[in-house]
Amino acid sequence: MSDTVDETASGAATDPVLQRLSTLDRFLPIWIGVAMAVGLLLGRLVDGLDDALAAVEVGSVSLPIAIGLLIMMYPVLARVRYDELGHVTSDTRMLGASILLNWVLGPALMFALAWLLLPDLPEYRTGLIIVGLARCIAMVLIWNDLACGDREAAAILVAINAVFQILAFAFLGYFYLQVLPGWLGLEQTALDVSVWGIAKSVLVFLGIPLLAGFLTRTLGERARGRDWYESTFLPRIGPAALYGLLFTIVLLFALQGDTITSQPLDVARIAVPLLAYFVLMWGGAMLLTRALGFDYPRATAVSFTAAGNNFELAIAVAIGVFGVTSGQALAGVVGPLIEVPALVGLVYVSLWARRFFRDAPSTDPAVPDTGATR
Template sequence: MTTPPSTPDTTEQKAIGIFERYLSVWVLICIVLGVAIGKYLPVVPQTLSKFEYAHVSFPIAILIWLMIYPMMLKIDFACITDCFKHPKGLSVTLLTNWFIKPFTMYLFALLFFTVVFRNFISPELGKEYLAGAILLGAAPCTAMVFVWSHLTKGNPGYTLLQVAINDLIILVAFVPIVTLLLGISDISIPYDTLFLSVLLFVVIPFLAGFLTRRHYIRKNGQIRFEKEFLPKFKHITVAAL
């Protein structure tokens, strides 16, 4: 009988930092600040909108790169070969992420933005919110999975395996699922926006993390990569988030 793969450095239980512990508080503060800036300092979103292409904001893309790139560095895609040794947990994850979550997210968003809140928001704004929920629901979370796994004392090696496989599936499944749900909702989003979003937010950080990890480990070894290189990005990720 085998056990899910693990890595020596990630199996050590470390104390949750203040950022992770109060993540909900920071998210609430950022939401309030974002709404306040949009309302009282409209020049900020107006300036940011000048740096867009196909409705994709490049300043936001840069911040997302800084957040996702360190996470991609942690993923050992070589562990994907172990996926068939432990299929049950992986099957549940894939079923939930790709066959349940996108559609339940869509149904809940449709219920609230077109029925529950229809007296509070315009139909046009409701469609915009619905489109945002579809985009969000079709993309499985990756970065915070490591924190959740730690909080529940999960197996970090198996977490890496599942994140790696989901990141690969995003490359081929995200656009078709989003296109299907947007089409059902009669919402039009240009294909160049969808493909550019996948390229900027998934493909580029994916390749950058994979190539950086492989090059550094070949040159300096696994131990130095985990003990010296990875810790340098911890605060960068927090700042970008």
């Protein structure tokens, strides 16, 4: 993205936010579509590729995909101003809204959509409920950054999701798959999930890049100062986040390409509640945060962390409990197939909707530079 540009009423009309995005950012949906297509073709045409990618795993996720995720998340977390996190944690309204959206409304909405739209497909329904329980701790940082959200707020909310995920995932799985269906007279499904398995996923995909980002900023600022760190170092590593995202998408869809392309009608059935979920969660969060008087950067951070899901964990749980060829696993795989283009589209909607929010404080970067153009 281009450097920060002050917006005025007249400037906003003549200099739209989208026109200030870099070529890479502006056409990101195209690059992601190409990456998905390449991955699907590789998985479909190259025999044994899925087995090769899955041969070595980190936290129940293919090692190459794990590397892609770490590369993707590191530059974003290296941008966080950790000395300003105290201002974020003091915002109890934002923290409360995020917890409500992520851990009360999100799982409940996915449960309702799964039962309403897939009443005759119990395996896919269960898989979607698992996706709804796995709150996002990875790609949401990319979407938030592209939408000019508050990086510090997003980092805190992602960390809160990580802690809640370790503590609450197994309990919520039991509640939504056994207890609540029993109360409603619906079919019940057992879910045996290891708390340590969830903790490993969080430690790998959030803990490692978070520690690396913190150490990089601390040591970099101590050695060369904040001006050098933010004006020289960050633009150099910035593009790695988007390249890591595209690399991860190629590998993810290569790993599951045959499964997706061999069952197109099932994929379409699963896609409908997923798409409804992402739109409703993001839209509802934006409306709620605007009603609460949030500025745009924090409203964006809350909305994208509410709409995104940790599909790595959802896929790992579905495969571990129900098997790699199960309908539950297929539902988990379809998750990123729909989530990635849906949330990329919502980035552009978010940038457009910025005009409806009160001005951000002067200390917040109106249009942060992701470094994609450097």
